[in-house]
Amino acid sequence: MTASRIALVTGANQGLGRALVEGLAARMGPDDMVLLTGRSHRRVSEAAREVARAAGTRSRVEGRVLDVCDREAIARLAGELRTRHGGVDIVLSNAIARLLPEDSQAERADEFIDVSNTATHAILRAFGPVLRPGGRLLVVASTLGTLGHLDPRLHHLFDGVSLDQVEYAVESWRGAVHSGTAEEAGWPRWLNVPSKVAQVAAERREGDLADGTLIASVCPGMVDTATSRPWFSDYGHAQSPARAARAVLDLVLAERVAPDHYGELVRFGKVLPWYSGTPPTEQDRILTP
Numbered sequence: 001m002t003a004s005r006i007a008l009v010t011g012a013n014q015g016l017g018r019a020l021v022e023g024l025a026a027r028m029g030p031d032d033m034v035l036l037t038g039r040s041h042r043r044v045s046e047a048a049r050e051v052a053r054a055a056g057t058r059s060r061v062e063g064r065v066l067d068v069c070d071r072e073a074i075a076r077l078a079g080e081l082r083t084r085h086g087g088v089d090i091v092l093s094n095a096i097a098r099l100l101p102e103d104s105q106a107e108r109a110d111e112f113i114d115v116s117n118t119a120t121h122a123i124l125r126a127f128g129p130v131l132r133p134g135g136r137l138l139v140v141a142s143t144l145g146t147l148g149h150l151d152p153r154l155h156h157l158f159d160g161v162s163l164d165q166v167e168y169a170v171e172s173w174r175g176a177v178h179s180g181t182a183e184e185a186g187w188p189r190w191l192n193v194p195s196k197v198a199q200v201a202a203e204r205r206e207g208d209l210a211d212g213t214l215i216a217s218v219c220p221g222m223v224d225t226a227t228s229r230p231w232f233s234d235y236g237h238a239q240s241p242a243r244a245a246r247a248v249l250d251l252v253l254a255e256r257v258a259p260d261h262y263g264e265l266v267r268f269g270k271v272l273p274w275y276s277g278t279p280p281t282e283q284d285r286i287l288t289p
């Protein structure tokens with residue numbers, strides 16, 4: 001990748017997203033620009049101002065309001081970057097809706113699916129075509145994003161299917177949650193499992209390696225953030241957001257793409273096998289990284 005690159009991170013005013021912006025701004029050059037995006041004007045402006053002033057920051061950092069539930073806003077921003085800059089070099093789809101252990105998973109399903117899945121589909125559709133040669137579009141998923149975490153009855157919905165078909169599967173799941181038939185159809189109660197599998201499935205079929213572009217998913221490992229904290233009693237193994245961002249950014253900023261990473265779920269530089277994992281039990285934590 002060359003100078004004057006543009007990077008964009010969603011859900012970036014706190015947690016891992018913010019650490020990804022900080023890492024990009026420290027590791028990219030003075031001619032490059034990092035767009036810190038999020039849904040609240042105040043939170044985005046404050047975070048962007050703080051990162052721009054931080055000692056390690058080298059690149060330009062700008063805050064942009066982008067609610068990832070607003071598909072038109074995603075398309076508008078992609079169009080603007082194409083018109084003004086000829087495209088974008090790095091897109092990290094990171095936003096997630098925060099669920100607390102006491103929340104009803106069914107009642108929060110719409111928001112959760114909209115932020116993680118509908119948004120991922122919109123980002124792939126809008127930003128995939130405007131990635132500049134050598135670009136990177138990474139979806140932040142988790143170890144729960146492998147097919148084996150789903151009941152075998154659901155595998156055909158996500159295995160070797162198109163983005164349209166993933167979208168259809170996600171909407172079927174949403175419908176089953178609303179009609180109270182999800183569990184009997186094999187969908188796990190924990191929203192995070194089908195959501196992460198669908199995120200990984202969504203990018204498994206996209207794009208083209210020919211010009212060094214990489215579209216893939218990443219698993220950051222366990223990260224100490226406000227979203228994950230309520231789910232864990234033992235934080236002994238949790239990484240700081242800055243630490244977790246490092247391996248993700250090693251992948252993003254690598255000069256060359258490893259062909260076997262394309263369309264896969266990558267954790268600490270290694271591909272997680274798509275068919276691995278076992279369906280979670282009631283006792284399992286939803287945010288197991």
Ligand SMILES: NC(=O)c1ccc[n+]([C@@H]2O[C@H](COP(=O)([O-])OP(=O)(O)OC[C@H]3O[C@@H](n4cnc5c(N)ncnc54)[C@H](OP(=O)(O)O)[C@@H]3O)[C@@H](O)[C@H]2O)c1
Binds near residue numbers: 040225289
């Ligand atoms: N933490 C872990 O242990 C862990 C493990 C594996 C994977 N991950 C993945 O890492 C990613 C980041 O997680 P995190 O722990 O850093 O979460 P976090 O600290 O809660 O950050 C989530 C971000 O998403 C934003 N967001 C929520 N709804 C949005 C919307 N509609 N539009 C735009 N932004 C929105 C939030 O903005 P507000 O500040 O406005 O709420 C916040 O900035 C997620 O994809 C998660 O699945 C995390």
